[in-house]
Amino acid sequence: MKKTLLFAAAMTASLVSVAQTRLTKDNIDQVIASMTLEEKATLLVGGSQPLPDSSIPTATSAKVPGAAGNTRAIPRFGIPVTVLSDGPAGVRIQPTRQGDSNTYYCTAFPVGTSMASSWDLDLMERVTVAMGQEVLEYGVDVLLAPGMNIHRSPLCGRNFEYFSEDPLLSGKMAAAYTKGIQSNGVGVSIKHFMANNQETNRNEDDAQISQRALREIYLKNFEIAVKEAQPWTVMSSYNKMNGKYTQQNRELLTTVLRDEWGFNGIVMTDWGNKAGTIIAVEAGNDLMCPGSPSEIQRIMDAVKNGTLSMEYVDTNVRRMLEYVLKTPAYANYKYSNKPDLKAHAALVREAGAECIVLLKNDGVLPLKGDENIALYGLGSYDFIAGGTGSGDVNKEYIRNIEDGLKGNGFKVNANIADLYTKYNSYAKALQAATGNGGSWFSRALVSEMEVPESVVARELPNSDIAVITIRRNSGEGADRTSAQGDFNLTAVERNLLECACDSYHAAGKKVVVVLNVGGVVETASWKNLPDAVVLAWQPGMEGGASVADVLCGKVNPSGKLPMSFPVSFFDTPSAVNFPYKVENNNNRRGPAVPRKNVDYTEYQEGIYVGYRYYETEGVEVSYPFGYGLSYTTFSYTKPVVKATADGFVATVTVTNTGKVAGKEAVQLYVSAPAGGLDKPATELKGFAKTKLLAPGESQVVTIAVDNYTLASFNEANSAWEAAAGTYKVNFAASVKDVRASAEYKLKAAKNWKVNNVLKPEVALAK
Numbered sequence: 001m002k003k004t005l006l007f008a009a010a011m012t013a014s015l016v017s018v019a020q021t022r023l024t025k026d027n028i029d030q031v032i033a034s035m036t037l038e039e040k041a042t043l044l045v046g047g048s049q050p051l052p053d054s055s056i057p058t059a060t061s062a063k064v065p066g067a068a069g070n071t072r073a074i075p076r077f078g079i080p081v082t083v084l085s086d087g088p089a090g091v092r093i094q095p096t097r098q099g100d101s102n103t104y105y106c107t108a109f110p111v112g113t114s115m116a117s118s119w120d121l122d123l124m125e126r127v128t129v130a131m132g133q134e135v136l137e138y139g140v141d142v143l144l145a146p147g148m149n150i151h152r153s154p155l156c157g158r159n160f161e162y163f164s165e166d167p168l169l170s171g172k173m174a175a176a177y178t179k180g181i182q183s184n185g186v187g188v189s190i191k192h193f194m195a196n197n198q199e200t201n202r203n204e205d206d207a208q209i210s211q212r213a214l215r216e217i218y219l220k221n222f223e224i225a226v227k228e229a230q231p232w233t234v235m236s237s238y239n240k241m242n243g244k245y246t247q248q249n250r251e252l253l254t255t256v257l258r259d260e261w262g263f264n265g266i267v268m269t270d271w272g273n274k275a276g277t278i279i280a281v282e283a284g285n286d287l288m289c290p291g292s293p294s295e296i297q298r299i300m301d302a303v304k305n306g307t308l309s310m311e312y313v314d315t316n317v318r319r320m321l322e323y324v325l326k327t328p329a330y331a332n333y334k335y336s337n338k339p340d341l342k343a344h345a346a347l348v349r350e351a352g353a354e355c356i357v358l359l360k361n362d363g364v365l366p367l368k369g370d371e372n373i374a375l376y377g378l379g380s381y382d383f384i385a386g387g388t389g390s391g392d393v394n395k396e397y398i399r400n401i402e403d404g405l406k407g408n409g410f411k412v413n414a415n416i417a418d419l420y421t422k423y424n425s426y427a428k429a430l431q432a433a434t435g436n437g438g439s440w441f442s443r444a445l446v447s448e449m450e451v452p453e454s455v456v457a458r459e460l461p462n463s464d465i466a467v468i469t470i471r472r473n474s475g476e477g478a479d480r481t482s483a484q485g486d487f488n489l490t491a492v493e494r495n496l497l498e499c500a501c502d503s504y505h506a507a508g509k510k511v512v513v514v515l516n517v518g519g520v521v522e523t524a525s526w527k528n529l530p531d532a533v534v535l536a537w538q539p540g541m542e543g544g545a546s547v548a549d550v551l552c553g554k555v556n557p558s559g560k561l562p563m564s565f566p567v568s569f570f571d572t573p574s575a576v577n578f579p580y581k582v583e584n585n586n587n588r589r590g591p592a593v594p595r596k597n598v599d600y601t602e603y604q605e606g607i608y609v610g611y612r613y614y615e616t617e618g619v620e621v622s623y624p625f626g627y628g629l630s631y632t633t634f635s636y637t638k639p640v641v642k643a644t645a646d647g648f649v650a651t652v653t654v655t656n657t658g659k660v661a662g663k664e665a666v667q668l669y670v671s672a673p674a675g676g677l678d679k680p681a682t683e684l685k686g687f688a689k690t691k692l693l694a695p696g697e698s699q700v701v702t703i704a705v706d707n708y709t710l711a712s713f714n715e716a717n718s719a720w721e722a723a724a725g726t727y728k729v730n731f732a733a734s735v736k737d738v739r740a741s742a743e744y745k746l747k748a749a750k751n752w753k754v755n756n757v758l759k760p761e762v763a764l765a766k
């Protein structure tokens, strides 16, 4: 009896002392030692509420409605729920709450592709500093962003969320994004790590990629982001890569990510419960998201039956605790739910305009500002701010082009009122038919209203110029198609374009095309028709104003393409190994007979992605990588390359030689000496954007490149190798427009040995 009492007293004492053990940075070991197996397993599994519709594999946080998920609390250690919300073009939460008259709208910033077109890392950081304020002030701890998969094919349905076909541009953009968000004391989750380059069967597709293409293209951007910005978290992808789910691949998540690159945050899964929880724990995937009780049970069972060592569990728990300690939730931050939406809208307008790429201008732009514009195309009235799926931000409004033009003093459809009415009722009918833009996962339907030739002819005398918007949308869960209405124009769009150009040109008037798209579309067959082509992308909720600012010259366009625009989809190097056919574009799970490009995808093009292929093979493109016009011109003079201890510093003087102020994105391409590995003809190794240069003004642009960045991956030696010899250093306005050159001599070859891991299961091009 006495013994029992003593035991009970001891138990109470230990519970009291444990209960008083609030997690701090100094007692992590003690907390781990005190945690029960159930508590540990609980911390490794997200704790979100499943949505009522169980066919939707997502979840939402109870603390911040509409957030994608949360981690679980363990109150006796003061471990709070931490909230995870999408990304990447802004915070994605529910804008209204039951029984609450307040609203919780977020700012829809320009999409990733759009931001990358700025080639402006400072702008990216300014935008994400603002976005991060919304993360913090809405009670979120981690933004599930940036999306940074490589644009392997123009048809990946989520390319709009991602940055580029080039790993350096992608990695630098992701690093700037991470720095901006994390400067608010909240975290990011760079995603989707990795090889999630298609949406078709994204849960099961097995991307077979050579070690060289992995290292140089598909891992490189993540490597840059991790090393330069230390993101708090990384999101593993749904798909398999070289035979294994990425979330269950220890070589990927531990050997490469942590041991080689020095990542010290947590890895979370993308939003799905896969059977191999234990392998994921062992691989170093710390957090299962959105998290289901079955995963907690699996971890507990495996530890109990000896198939999972507690060491793996403790390693991941430690990282989770270190993560929790960084969060505003742990600090009990009193968020206001009142971020500065007004200031952010102004920033969106500015950033959206900075990202616009002027593809063609036969002198019609900038407009004078007082023209009477006939505005065609549904996108002029029902503008697309960003793509669909988890990347869709719940914003309060979208400024369309009509509003933007009027706000800039233009007369729009001044005597053409019924055009406006027709487009608006067409847009409403379309929205009703597609359930307000399509279901959560589906690609939003975008069809175009037919405008009879007689209407164009009738309105011609009433207008000075025609502006035609062509729009496209896509999103999570489905790839785009090579068909009309997606990559290619529809007959309705082409007819409108031809008919407007014929009539306006016959009357000595001009036609401007605005592309309101999330990714690449075919341009080669029609770009000769209009007088100007303005690639607006999906530039966020103030998009119409950004477009108008560029059309009237308030902003001089300085965006440049972060990917190549091929003549035809079938010119793209991955075309034969991509599920472009309409009938394949679904989210089906693998059947008994594996289907090429649905159940497995061979990256046979190796490192020859985008311009690396077009430039090396001499394949014509419609618009090259890095291309973009300005209302002014720039000269590049005095190219200098100076060797440093571990590479070189390149400088060039850029002078505004035109009549209006403007900015120039200077690109530095390097061609390697012959004799080493087989290399692309040229590769982007650095870039910098000038400040706004007044006419006649110059700026010396400085770009540093280290030898490691020059290296290619030699599979035979498992090493990065930079061959000795003379490297040609080209300062360029696009990959095809070299303006000045210099040389860099590497006296002795260099190499960096890494682990021989991540081997493909089939023979592939390197």
Ligand code: BGC
Pocket (backbone or CB within 6 Å): 058, 068, 086, 144, 191, 270, 271, 390, 476
């Ligand atoms: C998407 C992720 C997203 C997550 C949470 C997944 O389906 O692939 O990008 O962050 O859902 O919404």
